[in-house]
Amino acid sequence: MGQLVPPTVPRISKFDISLAFSKALDMVSPKIVDHQKRVALISAYLAEEVALDGFVLSMRERHDLIIAGLLHDIGAVSVVERLSILQYDTQENDHATNGAKFLRKAKMFTSIAKIVHYHHQSWRDSAGASDGSLSVPFASFIVRLADRIEVLIDKSDLILNQVGAIRSCIQAGAGRHYHPVLVDAFLRLAEREAFWLDIVSPDLDARIKRKMSTRRRVLTVDELLDIAHMFAIVIDLRSEFTATHSFGVAATAGALGRHMGLDETHCRLIEVAGYLHDIGKLIIPQAILEKKGSLEKDEYNKIKTHTYYTFSTLSEIPGMREISEWAAYHHEQINGQGYPFHLPGEMLSTESRILAIADKFVALAEDRPYRKAMPEAEVIFEMRNFANEGQIDKDIAALLIDRFDDIDAARKRAQGKETKIINMLDLKQNKPRKQPEFA
Ligand SMILES: [Fe+2]
Ligand SMILES: [Fe+2]
Ligand SMILES: [Fe+2]
Known part of the structure; x- marks a missing residue:
């Protein structure tokens, strides 16, 4: 670990x-x-x-x-x-x-x-x-x-x-x-x-x-969190099915970190990674993100590129190297079978493992274009399977299951908050809608 x-x-x-x-x-x-x-x-x-x-x-x-x-x-x-x-x-x-x-x-x-x-x-x-x-x-x-x-x-x-x-x-x-x-x-x-x-x-x-002048003010952790929070809304609004996903991942990852005893600043930086983990999805056509049926090979390959683009986008930001790894490795697996880097487990930090678990957990617990949100028992069953197959960290998965109610409540609160923010934004016309698209 x-x-x-x-x-x-x-x-x-x-x-x-x-x-x-x-x-x-x-x-x-x-x-x-x-x-x-x-x-x-x-x-x-x-x-x-x-x-x-x-x-x-x-x-x-x-x-x-x-x-x-x-x-x-x-x-x-x-x-x-x-x-x-x-x-x-x-x-x-x-x-x-x-x-x-x-x-x-x-x-x-x-x-x-x-x-x-x-x-x-x-x-x-x-x-x-x-x-x-x-x-x-x-x-x-x-x-x-x-x-x-x-x-x-x-x-x-x-x-x-x-x-x-x-x-x-x-x-x-x-x-x-x-x-x-x-x-x-x-x-x-x-x-x-x-x-x-x-x-x-x-x-x-x-x-x-x-x-720009050379004097560029450095952001405090709270300011960074505030900006990541704002960008997460833009990322999530690309598809109505992911409309609160990043908030859910950030809250779950932060809650896991707190249960593991990480200090508050550390947890907030993990939340920044949660808010930005799917920034690479900005380049995926909306039609693919919202597709109801199973994906064609070409479409699946396009979806798979998103973590690569999360990495290339965030790692270029001076000072953001570590956070970019936590965010972009969320589809890497402990058994080395993940994407896009196929990193072996030893290369995956605790924070990256937290993000990978948070992403999987939130994806199961929310509606997707091709299925409804899973009930608690099924989510736990799937998380156990992922851990047994070596996809995700066993100890962190066990912690999630052990503190399920608490962590799930944090996720729900965050996703509810994002829904409220989006409704209050009262965006003109361009709410995500299903339309033929090309990229
Ligand atoms: Fe992802
Ligand atoms: Fe995600
Ligand atoms: Fe313009």
Whole structure:
């Protein structure tokens, strides 16, 4: 069995976790790859340029702007929605309202939520500057323009061939769709080949990081938990059948840790892994996640990729290496037969074993597209079988069975809480729905 020493509190920044999440959201289709990152980079360029006209953003505002760019489409749950908002003249802006609702669930993202809320607001000769008594952040107009510049780019053609057409299209919207000062700033940027080559560079991360100051505040454990909690809602909403799964896994894993006597910070970090363990599911088409019948080989293979993408997404976040292993090894098995790494039992830490048990337990105890939730006796029977087959850790499984009522109550409370949060979000239109989808 792995170590039980409390891990050192990881040093993770809001920017780094946002960058990783942005990437995961944009992996859903090749047509969307890096859309939000490019919007973040164009926004940073616009902010720098417009400062020369006296519209100066503070360092904090620039940070928020870049993170808002990275996450501005977080409210579009399905691939269909994501593709529809890539049309230049899309009228769809429910995803902006929904995105702001998600982001407001984490305290650290409150100011970013406001920017995202209005990222489809047109300037309309300054009428767009306010929404009733509320003023629309200038940063929203930056993201608005950056977003439309990005969708005009044909990624299959040389960017410098497209400059004239993109300039004219944006110029035609000055004053009506876009803040005129920002259009002027863009026209100056558009003179420079380096601007265009930068925004289509395959190495966007480095370019975006250069636009951030080096001082990035490290998150406290509570802040990290709060952000993971918010992302879990987005992950779970990809399918109505998993709509509370991540909350259930986080609560079960945390409860197991507490019963094992792990210290509170350690348990909270395990909960972070629980909230994020299925982040790789963001790239699985909704139609497969919700399929009622048995899966075709190709579909099963697609589902199997999710833990790999959980690992690649989380392990890239500086400071997140350990948590990424706890989260991504939840389909590894003690007998070495799990996926995607086929790690032998000795390589699986206690925390990874806890997560694997929590994931299996919650999956059995909740409704799935192909079956109803199992009653307690059946759940216990299945968990015993998994332990006997060497799929999961015997001692931790025995603990779960021994403290079943207590742990199951914690799971139910957490899943009930997520249902309540989702209902209160009152998302517009794009609640998960069954629809043909492609990725
Ligand atoms: Fe967008
Ligand atoms: Fe999973
Ligand atoms: Fe899961």
